[in-house]
Amino acid sequence: MSIYDKSSLVLIPSGTKTGKVFSQKPVSGDGDFTFTRASAATRVNADGNIEKERGNVLLQSNSFSTTWIDVSTNKTSGQSGYDGSNDAWLLSKTNSSARLYQNITYSGVNTFSVYVKAGTLNWVMLNNGTNSVWYDLQNGVVGTNSAGGGSLDASIESVGSGWYRVILVSSVSASLIRIYPAKGDNDVSGTSGNIYIQDAQLEQGLVARDVITTTTAAVYGGITDNTPRLDYTDSSCPALLLEPQRTNLVTQSEYLSSWTQNNISVTDNDSISPEGLQNASALVGNGSSSYHWIQRDSGSGTSGTTYTASFFAKKGSVNFVQLVLDSSVFGIMHQNFDLENGTIGSGSGSTTPFIEDYGNGWYRVGVTATATATATIKPLIALANSSAMGRFGSFATSGNIKVFGVQVEAGSYATSYIPTYGSSVSRVREAIDSVDLQANGVTNNATGWTYIVKGTFNGNGAAGNNILVQRDEGGFFYRYGSSFGFSGATKGYWTEFNPNGGFAYIWDGTQLRVRRGGSDIRTISAADIGWSAGGTSNWTINYLNITRISFELENAFIFNQALTNEEIDSLV
DSSP states (O other), rough: OOOHEEEEEEEOOEEEEEEEOOSSSSSSSHHHHHHEEESSSOEOOOTOOOEEEEOSSSSTTTTTSSSSSSSSSEEEEEEOOSSSSSSSEEEEETTTOOOEEEEEESEEEEEEEEEEEEEOEEEEEOOOOOOOOEEETTTTTEEEEEEOEEEEEEEEEEEEEEEEEEEEEEOEEEEEEEEEEESSSSSSOOOOOOOEEEEEEEEESSSSOOOOSSSSEEEEEESSSTTTOOSSOOOOEEEEEEOOOEEEEEEEOOOOOGGESSEEEEEEEEEOOOTTOOOEEEEOOOOOEEOOOEEEEOOEEOOEEEEEEEEEEEESSSSSSEEEEEHHHHHHHHHEEEEETTTTEEEEEEEEEEEEEEETTEEEEEEEOOOSOOOOOOOOEESSSSSOOOOTEEEEOEEEEEEEEEEEEEESSOOOOOOOOOOEEOOOEEEEEOOEEETTTTTOTTTOOOEEEEEGGGGOOTTTTTEEEEETTSSSEETTEEEEESSSSSSOOOEEEOEEEEEEEOOSSEEEEETTTEEEEEEEHHHHOOOOOEEEEEEEEEEEEEEOOOOOEEEEEEEESSSOOHHHHHHH
């Protein structure tokens, strides 16, 4: 009989849906796990790119005769679209300043886009109440940008057959968006003429993503609330990523031109980021013999609390980057990183630096440090002339590096990226909890069973991080930080030498063994534990829970018998 045939539950993360992680066995679904996370999140997908939640907050995004309000326009549906459909609309004007608009409230960094094609008019204007940008639909160029403050970027992208996607990126507090058929550059006069439009979208961030069509409500996709994360950071095979709650205190993690700049300029949307989109920023020195940096206030640090600051960086014409955390919170510290060789350079202060390869020349770099005072955290990112440059070192350069996704979080290690577009953002704790296994016949054997889990504990675990194997009396065996323990009628406790990899619990009817690395690291009898109530008949498993934890789960198994050591070691 194969090991698979012996198993009563097999979980190898591969199949998921919102709120659910599917087990491979039993095939009935009785062993499927319930997944919870009351927030959006990010992951590294199978293409090696960071994947976020994405959405379209406009209503009736391609039904322009419904929620949309027209001023001196007529709309005709059923027109040939950019995508080969007949879903486009002919938008005709009957007076000067004719427009189509939707009332919607939004703030922070947002991107408004719509597909447009010239009709008898060759121009279109987008407006959000503050910013106005004209687009030339004949020559495919951006015209006048008569915007007020908050206009970040305007672009026009050809999609073929005369169609363009016109895009306005802004950082404003707004209550509407408008589309104007235009007579010419900076000209909405004239009482006739038309253009074609299709698929309007309003979304957070610096770039226009794939179209999401809405009806009567906003629609979100990607890693939304309660969507399990199959993460490919470390392997071509995914692991189920489970993380504790963390908050990115940096309020603008991608809009870096909003940061304070010293002897440097920032070009947003300069190059392809680890997200696979053109939303990374270039930090460009001004050529002076000085210190070239950007800095931003990022929430209050509390004395005695450990924080981790991180960002993604890629070499440009400059190969080195320096990170400094404000001395009023962390004392005198700095850390250099070599972006050409992917190595950690010199630094100062009581910090733990790290660098992680994200592919395509990108690295995630950062430090962990404990605050020594309560004050505002002010991460500073600077161009560096070597991996040994001193704190606030001078560097004559007009060179550049690429930066994306800055994060400051309370914790002793960096968790997955949390994007922000104007305010701090929290990713809520996530957990998986199985159904009642015993009630569904997955396992119910007091004379012998085996439970195996394999994965990686991020940050070596932490207090309150538990993997639970629960029995019917409510007691459980658990993995707690870098220790194993029991909870029930009485409690036992011991230390385990290595928090990562795989381990197994084996009950053979008389004793419990904890095994990893080819040997038993703990053996204990039921009498030693003190679970006398109900005797050994209560040594059954009801639930398998992984909760309040920072863990990358590769697989989990339950067997309705005690496996041999050889069988266990082949799985752990």
